[in-house]
Amino acid sequence: xxxxxxxxxxxxxxxxxxxxxxxxxxxxxxxxxxxxxxxxxxxxxxxxxxxxxxxxxxxxxxxxxxxxxxxxxxxxxxxxxxxxxxxxxxxxxxxxxxxxxxxxxxxxxxxxxxxxxxxxxxxxxxxxxxxxxxxxxxxxxxxxxxxxxxxxxxxxxxxxxxxxxxxxxxxxxxxxxxxxxxxxxxxxxxxxxxxxxxxxxxxxxxxxxxxxxxxxxxxxxxxxxxxxxxxxxxxxxxxxxxxxxxxxxxxxxxxxxxxxxxxxxxxxxxxxxxxxxxxxxxxxxxxxxxxxxxxxxxxxxxxxxxxxxxx
Ligand code: NAD
Numbered sequence: 001x002x003x004x005x006x007x008x009x010x011x012x013x014x015x016x017x018x019x020x021x022x023x024x025x026x027x028x029x030x031x032x033x034x035x036x037x038x039x040x041x042x043x044x045x046x047x048x049x050x051x052x053x054x055x056x057x058x059x060x061x062x063x064x065x066x067x068x069x070x071x072x073x074x075x076x077x078x079x080x081x082x083x084x085x086x087x088x089x090x091x092x093x094x095x096x097x098x099x100x101x102x103x104x105x106x107x108x109x110x111x112x113x114x115x116x117x118x119x120x121x122x123x124x125x126x127x128x129x130x131x132x133x134x135x136x137x138x139x140x141x142x143x144x145x146x147x148x149x150x151x152x153x154x155x156x157x158x159x160x161x162x163x164x165x166x167x168x169x170x171x172x173x174x175x176x177x178x179x180x181x182x183x184x185x186x187x188x189x190x191x192x193x194x195x196x197x198x199x200x201x202x203x204x205x206x207x208x209x210x211x212x213x214x215x216x217x218x219x220x221x222x223x224x225x226x227x228x229x230x231x232x233x234x235x236x237x238x239x240x241x242x243x244x245x246x247x248x249x250x251x252x253x254x255x256x257x258x259x260x261x262x263x264x265x266x267x268x269x270x271x272x273x274x275x276x277x278x279x280x281x282x283x284x285x286x287x288x289x290x291x292x293x294x295x296x297x298x299x300x301x302x303x304x305x306x307x308x309x310x311x
Contacts, residue, residue, distance in 0.1 A: 001226070002026045004067040004109075006053060006100055007074030008046070009036030011178040012115070012170075015219040016071065017041050023223060028065065030058065031074065040177050053096035062103025069226055070104045071113040072097060075147075078181050079119065079270075082143035093146035094153075101157055111164040113225050114154050116234065118171050118211070119144035123272045130211070130240045130276040133169070133233075140270065151234060158232050166225040168218075171238030171277045175215030175297060176304035187212065187298070190249070191305040194256050202245050204267035209242035211276040214297035217290040221282060230285035238277030239290050248294075255298040 003020055007013045008029030013036065020027050021044060028047035041048070051058050053074050062070070076082065076092035097114075104112050122138035124131050139145045154165040174187035190200050221237040246262075253260040282288045292300075 001068040002028075002066070003226070004028050004030060004062060004065070004070045006030045006070070006072050007036065007115075009033055009038060009040050009048070010073060011036075011040075011175070012173060012215050012218055013073050014040035014177045015175060015215040016073070016222055017044060017046060019216070019219040019223055021045065028067070030062070035077070035179055035181070053099050054091050056099060059099045059103040059106065062100060063106035066107045067104070067109050069111045069113070070100060070109050071115075071222055071226075072100050073115045074100075075115065076143065079141045079143045081181075082141050082146070086142045089142045089146055093143070094149055097150050097153060101153060101163070105157065105161050105163050109163070111166065111226065111231060112154060112157075113222055114150055114165060114167050116147045116151055116167050116169045117144065118169055118236070118238070118275060118277055120148050120151070120169060124275075126274060129242065129274060130238070130278040131236070132278045133236055133281055140272075155232075164231050166228065166231050167234035168221060168225055169234060169236045169277065170218055171211035171213045171236070171275070173215050173218050174212055175301055178215070178301075186210075186245070187248070187252070187301060188305075190252055191256075191298075191302050192309070194252065194258070194260060195302070195305045195309050199263055200249065200260065201263045201265050202249070203265050203271065204245075206246035206249070206262065206264065207244050208267075208271065209244050209274045209276065210248075211238040211241060212243055212248065212294065212297075213237065213239050213290055214292035214300075217292055220291070221286065221288045224282075224286040224288040228286050235282040235286060236277035236279055237282055237288070238279050240276060240279045242274060242276040243294065251294055252298050252302070254295065255302040
């Protein structure tokens, strides 16, 4: 297939580009390199369009290339930035999406995959964990809200124009080439500090849980969504496992070969306490299962962080 990946020079995109190339697809990346980097995809046999999805001109460029599929990853990904600057968040995550969707529609693209997030659910009560896709959407930030809007745009593009889609709600993603900001960045931040020999601080008592999923598993979930016959709905991509930050630090210590003793500070306002996504629907309909264990994922992440720190 001829596939466009917006945001392909970013963290998750850089894993996806590699997997789709391995699977024999022709890949073009559209990225403005604002949080991504050319180095993430250097030397790979792809087309790179350095462009901003907020610019209306990207629509005509995408349409003219007639992609079979578009994977839309480019976004403003930070909860706190969305609260500080809702205008920027909406331009990136709503206007940017519309420019890409228009290009897909006009170019006869068959399917769009949209990167959504667990943040669309907001704070879910413990009895509803792990969260299923039927859970009411109740975002607590503009970031979560513009992702909900994105999901609804896709549903309406299907209804009005017949454009196929799959929405994928990612849990907290980690792995090589992750930035320090955005979602799931805690592993990247901790790994870099541990590699430098600096201390790490947990906000709260460390009992708070997250569902950490390796970026290579997210890439394979996207590849499954490109093929599935069960399109035009949302799927969670997560491990269905709650991992406390205290446990995370313990396993990271094993990967780094040192016992870590984190400091503890007051919990951050607005942080939810527990989080995990059910992956039953993705396993059933997409034929997807996460394969990389936390130990292996952290080993790879830490090795990458050490290697890049040494450069
Ligand atoms: P990232 O910041 O590494 O990747 C985003 C990419 O989009 C970057 O390469 C950036 O340069 C590019 N980009 C941003 N604005 C752009 C613009 N205006 N025009 C063109 N390119 C632009 O983040 P990521 O973690 O790889 O996230 C990818 C997607 O997955 C995002 O949509 C994010 O909301 C979603 N997501 C990520 C996580 C996570 O834990 N990392 C969790 C849930 C959802």
